Amino acid sequence: MLLVGNGLVITRDDKNTIIQDGCVAIQDNLIVEVGSTAELKGKFHAARFIDAEHKLIMPGLINTHMHFYSTFARGMASKSAPPTNFLEILERLWWKLDKVLTLDDIYYSAMIPIIDCIKTGTTTVFDHHASPNTVHGSLFKIAEATGEAGLRSCLCYEVSERDGGQIADYGIQENIDFINYCNQEKNPLLKGMFGLHASLTLSDRILDKCVNENNATGAGFHIHAAEGIQDLQDAKDKYGMGVVERLDARGILGEKSIAVHCVHISPQEIEILKNSGTNVVHNPESNMGNAVGVSPVLEMFHHGVRMGLGTDGYTSDMFESFKAANCLHKHASQHPSAAWGEIPHMLFENNRKIAAEYFEKPVGRLATGAYADLIVVDYFPPTRLSAENVNSHLLFGVSGRSVETTVINGQVVMENRKLTTLDEEAICTKSRELADKLWERI
Numbered sequence: 001m002l003l004v005g006n007g008l009v010i011t012r013d014d015k016n017t018i019i020q021d022g023c024v025a026i027q028d029n030l031i032v033e034v035g036s037t038a039e040l041k042g043k044f045h046a047a048r049f050i051d052a053e054h055k056l057i058m059p060g061l062i063n064t065h066m067h068f069y070s071t072f073a074r075g076m077a078s079k080s081a082p083p084t085n086f087l088e089i090l091e092r093l094w095w096k097l098d099k100v101l102t103l104d105d106i107y108y109s110a111m112i113p114i115i116d117c118i119k120t121g122t123t124t125v126f127d128h129h130a131s132p133n134t135v136h137g138s139l140f141k142i143a144e145a146t147g148e149a150g151l152r153s154c155l156c157y158e159v160s161e162r163d164g165g166q167i168a169d170y171g172i173q174e175n176i177d178f179i180n181y182c183n184q185e186k187n188p189l190l191k192g193m194f195g196l197h198a199s200l201t202l203s204d205r206i207l208d209k210c211v212n213e214n215n216a217t218g219a220g221f222h223i224h225a226a227e228g229i230q231d232l233q234d235a236k237d238k239y240g241m242g243v244v245e246r247l248d249a250r251g252i253l254g255e256k257s258i259a260v261h262c263v264h265i266s267p268q269e270i271e272i273l274k275n276s277g278t279n280v281v282h283n284p285e286s287n288m289g290n291a292v293g294v295s296p297v298l299e300m301f302h303h304g305v306r307m308g309l310g311t312d313g314y315t316s317d318m319f320e321s322f323k324a325a326n327c328l329h330k331h332a333s334q335h336p337s338a339a340w341g342e343i344p345h346m347l348f349e350n351n352r353k354i355a356a357e358y359f360e361k362p363v364g365r366l367a368t369g370a371y372a373d374l375i376v377v378d379y380f381p382p383t384r385l386s387a388e389n390v391n392s393h394l395l396f397g398v399s400g401r402s403v404e405t406t407v408i409n410g411q412v413v414m415e416n417r418k419l420t421t422l423d424e425e426a427i428c429t430k431s432r433e434l435a436d437k438l439w440e441r442i
């Protein structure tokens with residue numbers, strides 16, 4: 001039994017209840033009660049107590065689109081000419097890096113962002129993986145890393161025909177093997193989705209095959225959709241329709257599926273996304289960094305599309321993504337009052353709804369019966385904090401580095417900034433060694 005108390009509890013329950021001097025009681029991997037510290041201390045007097053005095057206690061954050069494997073690109077000198085568009089970024093950076101990943105590289109390049117997630121308060125991650133010359137076993141390797149760290153994750157392998165039909169088939173098999181494994185194991189920390197790269201590297205034949213093979217698993221698809229203008233041009237040239245229209249026609253969309261980005265889409269496609277219940281995940285820093293354009297996030301949101309927020313490997317810190325999305329949509333719409341409500345709704349409400357498509361019990365809220373995923377944040381509000389203004393406090397007063405303690409599935413994985421499950425120094429040392437070798441192979 002564990003109590004985390006003496007703090008200001010942000011529950012994110014249906015009433016967005018805030019509890020001054022609040023406490024969360026945890027039994028095994030679940031929250032059993034949320035209330036006042038005095039009351040819960042009296043009731044569970046034998047429990048271990050983590051003191052969050054003058055701090056916030058809030059649900060761990062959820063990242064609905066991430067690429068752990070992007071780690072070794074950090075600081076890498078490119079041997080190619082600088083890219084001038086998004087397709088060239090893929091060709092000259094990502095499709096060179098992913099081809100040389102070994103199972104060891106996959107494990108360590110996952111461990112580094114996993115450490116970052118824990119340190120910056122993200123407790124559930126939807127990852128999207130690619131390693132075309134090491135497909136078999138790759139998801140199981142990442143699962144080894146998330147398992148050792150104690151991070152909650154939903155993994156997938158991105159099927160693509162860019163390296164030929166056989167590698168695409170390996171990708172299908174890896175997804176199916178992994179999803180079946182997760183369905184069997186019923187591990188509350190580990191789930192699988194069916195990953196697809198993007199419309200422009202997938203033929204109708206292979207998409208139909210993916211839908212067919214995935215039919216019995218119950219999992220949805222996780223795919224990049226209309227990220228760069230090239231994806232739209234390709235779909236128009238080859239199939240005479242937009243990317244979302246094409247994915248809809250092939251049976252890829254639905255309530256369990258994630259369409260990432262959706263930058264270059266039409267009003268009709270927004271309607272399709274809404275009617276199919278498809279989740280759209282926005283990645284503000286990535287869109288800006290790759291110069292792909294501004295996704296019509298606010299239009300989709302107001303049209304009723306379930307919009308989530310991710311990082312696309314650009315960062316592991318969801319507080320950073322929150323800040324970037326807030327500024328991006330004010331700037332893009334040239335309206336200082338835009339995006340105040342929509343972006344926090346995507347991060348704090350919709351991401352947990354997307355997670356609920358895969359995980360049996362709720363995450364992203366502090367309530368009886370939810371998984372015990374919470375963070376203690378070093379933030380003593382300098383102005384009054386209430387249910388009405390809590391999102392502004394988090395936007396302007398907190399960053400990932402404010403997170404002091406992280407609990408996932410009832411396990412304390414970081415306490416007072418010290419990781420309890422991992423040896424960070426040893427992992428970073430090994431990671432640097434492997435990255436040096438990988439850079440030589442590119």
Ligand SMILES: [Zn+2]
Nearest residue numbers: 128224260312
């Ligand atoms: Zn991505």
